[in-house]
Amino acid sequence: MSSNKTIIITGTSSGIGFVLAEYFGKKGHKVYGLSRKHTESQYFKSIPTDVTDNAAVQNAIAEVLKTETKIDVLINNAGMGMVGSVEDSTKEDILKLFNLNLVGAVQMMSAVMPKMREHTFGQIINVSSIGSEMGLPFRGFYSASKSALDKVTEAMRYEVYPWNVNVCSLHLGDIKTNIAENRVKTKVSESYKKVFDKVYALMNSHVGDGTEPLEVAEYIDRLLQKDKWKAHYYFGKFGQKIGVPLKWILPQGTYENLMMKYNKLDKNLLID
Secondary structure: OOOOOEEEEEOOOOHHHHHHHHHHHHOOOEEEEEEOOOOOOOOOEEEEOOOOOHHHHHHHHHHHOOOOOOOOEEEEOOOOOEEOOOOOOOHHHHHHHHHHHHHHHHHHHHHHHHHHHHHOOEEEEEEEEHHHHOOOOOOHHHHHHHHHHHHHHHHHHHHHHHHOEEEEEEEEOOEOOOHHHHOEEOOOOHHHHHHHHHHHHHHHHHHHOOEOHHHHHHHHHHHHOOOOOOOEEEEOOHHHHOHHHHHHHOOHHHHHHHHHHHOOOOHHHHHO
16 A cells, blocks of 8 residues: 555454554554544554444544545454354344444444545445354354345445445454454353353364464455455455355255364254
């Protein structure tokens, strides 16, 4: 990327967002990090913002525009994980998840679009998940929330194309962060507890063996240098990325059997 880009990143208090904000700040870009709590860093300006509150989003963008004349890049990274069975999830759990993972991202895009349209340039990356391409056991609503964001991303690409604004979904595999500590864990009834505990331990081990956040930053840096984007990019370890094309080409039953093995689910355990 050329110098002096204005970059807004959400979810910068920790994890991938913090690494992204510091990475691009160190490269000399003007970086604004939006998260619910203030974050100290010499490389980016922190603006406490709840992205689910549209008034707070509008105020944050107005603050950015007090000193900046343009917004070049938005990285919608803020999000949350949720684990638990579909049956046990409550309406409140589901709405809270979608409010952040979908509505928050949409409100951020709506807030930056007028300035991007004015300058006939913009790049928007919606951080999604490889898991958005398939329903993951005990992460069904997380998969659904990211899949919904993917479809909004696809629709928006058509709508903002006339103003030279690129939009894409970046599907990440497991990244080595503290996401395991911050996931929302819904009630798990006794019927599911034995198999859930096994799957939950496995998903946490996958995070522990995940890709370093700095590698994500380097990948996004390369992506921002491209003139034209595809709708979807996939980043992570091969064993996770391969699940996407296999979902497209394999019969559903065969794919489900592979997913059962990957998640170490024994059918006898499910009904034990």
